[in-house]
Amino acid sequence: MSDLRSSLNGKIALVTGGGSGIGLGFVRMAIEAGARVVVADLRLSEALAATIGASNEQAKFVHTDVRKRGDLETAIGFSLQIFGDVPDIYVANAGVFEPSAKANESPKQWSNFWLDTEGDSYATAEINFTHPLKLTRLATRALLGAKKPGVVVLVSSTVGLSWSYPAALYCATKHALIGFTRSMAPAESLNGVKVVCLCPGIVDTPLWQTREGLSEQFSVSDKVSITPEDVAAAMVDLIVNEKYKGGTVLKVDRSGVKVIEFSGKTRDLKDEDLVKVKDRSFAPVQDLLAAEIGRPWGGVSDRL
Template sequence: MPLGHFPLNGKIAVVTGAGSGINLSFAKLAIEQGARVVIADLKLTAEGEAFVKETDSRSVVFTKCDVTKRADLENLVQASLDAFQDVPDVWVAGAGVFEPSWSNFWDDTEGDGYSQVDINVTHPMKLSRIAIRSLLGRNKKGVILCVSSLAGFQGTFSAPLYCASKHAVIGFVRSLAELERLEGIKVVGIAPGLVRTPLWTDYPEKMEQFGYTMESSITAEDVAKAMADAITDGKVLGGLSVSVSTSGTRLLGTWNIEAPKEDGTSVPKEVIERNYAPIITTMKKERSRL
C-alpha cells in the first residue's frame, strides 16, 4: 500500500552533493523540519562549512564521499549509524555535474566511459540499491529521492550526455514505482529547470552559451521545498517526478507530458545559435580529418 504522509521530523536523511547548491538548501530545510542529516560530498563550500559549524552536531554530520566509489556510498550507512545510531530513512541522490570539460560528449576527452554518467546515473542507482538493502535490513519504511532535471524530458544538442543521464534517472525512478506498494519504500524524482547554483553561476561562459538569466531561473530554496514536498506528501507516489521551474511545480507522469511555456522552459532562436556555436566549430575541425 502507499507509504502515505512521511514527515521529515524525527527522520534521518543522507544527502549526496550537499556541500553546496540545492542539496545544501535541502539539508538546511530538512533540519528545520526536525530531521538529522548526513551531508555527503567531496568537500564543503564556505557556506556549507559555516552551516555545519553553526548547527548542533546532534543534527548534522559531514562525511567525505566520492559518489563514483561504491565503498564511499556504502560508508554512508556507517556514518549514519555512528552519528545517529540508525540507518537513514530518507536518501537523496543529489550529486551531479553538467557537461564539465573533463567529461562531456563533444570534447570526448575520456578513454573509456564517461565520468558524468558515473556521477549522474550510476551513483543514484548504486545509492538506491544500498538504501533499499539498508531499509529492509532494519525493517524500516523510507523514501529515496533522485535529482534529475527538466532536461530528463527533452533533448539539448549541445548537452546530449547530460540530457541522456537525466533521462536515465527518470526511467530508473519510474521503474521502481512498485517498490512503494511492495515494501513501503517510495522512490521519487525531482526535475528542476534552471537553478541559481554554482553549477551555473561559477561558469559565466556556460550561462552565456545556454542563455541563462536570473529571470529564467529559480532559487535553490525553491527546489529544496519541492524536494521536501515530494518526500513528505503522500499524494506524490513512487515512480513519479516533480518538476519545479519558473512555471511552478507539477507532477510528471509517464505519458503525454505537455511542455511548459514560461520563462526558462523555452529557448529563443538566437540563444540556440549561440548555444550550438562551439559544437559546430568542433565538428568543422573534425570534418575531412581522416
C-alpha cells in the same frame, strides 16, 4: 509509510552533493524541520561548514566520491555510527554539467560529450546516473535490514523531459533517471521504499560558474531561473506529502510545480490482471529482498 511522510522531524537524511546549491538548500530545510543529516560530498564548503556549525550536532559531513560504491556504503555506515541508525531518506543530488577538462588539463578523465577526453567511460554518467542507481540499491538494502520504510529522491532535470544537443550526455543521464524512477514504482507497495524523481528547471547554483561562458551559452538569467530553496521546498513536499506515490516524477520551474504524467502509467499492483504478472515476474526479486529483511547493515560484507 505515513509516519515518515508526515514530517521530516526526527528522521535521518543522507544527501549526496549537499555542500552547495540544491543539496545545501535541502540540508538547511531538513535541519530546520528537525531532521538529522549526513552530507556526503567531496569537500566541506564554507557554506556547509557554517550550516553544520549552527546545527547543534544535527548535521555531519562525510567525504564521499559518489563514483565509488564503497564511499556510498561508508556514508550509510557513518549514519549508523553517528546517529544510531541508517537513514530514512536518501537524496541522490550530486551531479555535474558539461565538465570542461581538455586533454592537457587535470584531471583528464573529466569531460563533456563533445570534448571527449575520457577513456572507457564518462564521469558524467557515473556521477549523474550510476551513483543514483547504486544509492537506491544500497538504500533498499539498508531500509529492509532496519525493517523500516524510507524514501529515495533522485534529482533529474527538466532537460530529462526534453533534449539538448550541446549537452547531450547530461541530457541522456537525466532521461535515464526518469525511466529508472518509473521502473521502481512498485518498490513502495512491495517493499516500503518510495522512489521518486525531481526535475528542476534552470536553477541559480554554482554549477553555472564551473566554466567560463557556460551560463551565457545556455541563456541562464534571473528571468528564467529559480532558486535552490524553491527546489528544496518541492523536494521536501515530494518526500512528506502522501499524494506523491513511488514512481512520481515532479517538475519544478518558473511555471510552478507539476506532476509529469506518462502514457502506460503504472497501475495499482492489486489490479486483478496484474496479479499473475506480479507473482511470476517479480518473484525472483522479492525472494532476493526477503533475505535482506532484518539483516544488520554491513556495507560490502552485506553482498557476500
